[in-house]
Amino acid sequence: MPESIPAPLIIDTLKDTFREARAALAAEGVRPRHDHLGWILSVPDTHQKTVLAALDKERALRVLTCSTEDEANAVAAGLWMGGEPFVLMIQHAGLYASVNTLRGVAMDGRVPIFSMIGLLSREKDKDPRESRHSMVRYCEPLLDVFGVPHARLEGPDDVHLIPEYYRLAQKRRGPAAVLVGLETA
């Protein structure tokens, strides 16, 4: 059975992910220009709201709330060109809302956009593909159509997938995503 992941664990994992990303950027020749570790580009995801609440108190992670997921993807491309690390934090509805930008920016622009996508309303005892809710059901198939690699976080033991898929996005120069299976704690 899937389990909820505590917000502090996700935040610590994101910090480690950004530290590693900063080291890789420095090795590439990017000069440090900021005190923070990285950016969270968010259109609030109900499923990850405990993480967003905890991020309010974090100085090392800068949250930029965007009006739409389209904006979040385009801002990400600007940050990428400027040598800044970032993560998108959105929900499945946001993925559906921003498919053209996912294609135009992350895929055609070859921008390594790593997203954390909340599967709001996902039933604990069901595979998302068998969910009663279309929002839950179509998320993974949609990512498959676009060839976006993805994995599901089904509990605290899975947080290692965050840096793994972040690195995968960098390596393939394109989008990669982890889906947050249950509401964060």
Place this chain on the structure above:
Amino acid sequence: MAIKPEDALRAIAAARGDALCVPTMTTAPAWRTIAPNDLSVGCVGFMGGASSLGLGLALARPDRRVLVFDGDGSLLMQLGSLATVAGAAPRNLVHFLFKNGVYHTSGAQEIPGGGGVDFVQMAKGAGYRAASAIGELGELKRRLPSLLKEEGPIFVELHTGLAEATPMTAGMGTPFHQQVERLRGQLIAS
């Protein structure tokens, strides 16, 4: 008399120094002849994304001025980006809106609301530090030095005629991913 968009872009090119530029739609073909292969990246293939692309650049590189050349139809498509830019408050961002009243690139259909849409009020309402309209080339030239210096985000609605070329007649130019790669390389090196 409406400003010729090419004249506006030439005036900006002459004054911009090392500012990063983000053209889109009909400003893109004109810009690549006026300022070829330089510190620019076009918003190609994701209509409405120019200001957000510019915002990301401006936040990553506060040491650089960032100039966005937006289309009026494009801005309407992602109008919420006005609030996102204003909320992030990048001091180094100038958002030029090339207001021609139409979707020129897709065949010059009138935008919703036509020429009556007041983007200056919208930018002010969203919280830009300054927003104004310019309807004449001489005024643009006069104001450019301060627009390139004053604290942003600044919004400038330029009242323009139609461009000579569109991405449909002149082609899309360098593929987006090559533009991204090139500007990223230039920024890392500087």
